Amino acid sequence: MPQLALYTFGVLKSPLVDPAPLTREFYDWGEAVYRKTGQHPGYLARAETAGGDRGMLFGADWGAWGEFAVPAWYDKGRTVETTALAATLSLWTGLSPAFDAVYTGLHREALNRRYDWFERTGRPNHVCWWVSDGVIPTWQNGVSRLEHLHDHGPAPRAFTFHHSFGPEGSPTRTTLRPGRSA
Template sequence: MPRLALYTFGVLKAPLADPAPLTQEFYDIGETVYREIARHPGYLAHAEAEHGDRGSHFEADWGAWGEFAVPSWYDKGRTAQTTALAATLSLWTGLRPAFDAVHTGLHREALRRRHDWFERTGHPGHVLWWTPDTTTPTWQHGVTHLHHLHTHGPTPHAFTFRHAYAPDGSVGGA
């Protein structure tokens, strides 16, 4: 049975290392949001760095999730002091559980505040795609699917919650 991969990417208004209150607030709430999402029905796993420190996405060991990658349009820093991004990569049993987790609880509250923390880039902030149950998606897969979504719009290869596709490629959720 295929699993649903979800990649999110946003450009922060300030680097993660910035001690400004809004940056600190975003970083602090992230841990709590992750813990809540990890308990959500249908959640399978998410990419976690082996020994990642704040902002060290590019140097971290992500194991089976592969080397950290970002969309080509990301033009901010790549060091722990200058990285200004938030990215997630996760696996789900289906569209409904992922949608529910993203649009309820603490994550929903965080979504309401996204314009406080993130720049508006004109690019999609998330992409979904179906992956075989024997495959762990990589960061590069996420970037590739996000680029595809931006270039071609929603397709069975890369889609959004609003314009979803079932594993067989038909329009709609699973």
């Protein structure tokens, strides 16, 4: 059965190691969101470094998720001291559970604060695509899909929650589960 891959990417206003209160707040929110998301129905897995190094993205061991990669438009640092980005790569049982996890609860509250932490780049900040059961997407897959989405718009190869496609390639509509609110 196909699974949904979800890649998110954002350019932070300051480097990950910045000791400013907003950076600490972003980390605090992020850790809480990761914990909550990992318990969400339909969540399967997310890319994590083998060593769990905070702030270490480039050059870290990501195992089966592959070498860390970023879109061509990212023009900030790539060292631990200068990296100013947040990216996630995750697998879900389907579109609705991922959508529900992103647009409700604690993650929704964090989304409401995103412009406190992230620059407005005018580029897509997430992309979805379908993978076969047992396939682990790589960071490079996510980057390539996000760049395709930016260059060509939503299509079965690379789409958003709001302009989505089913595993067979037909347009679909994503809605929250009954009883939940955005």
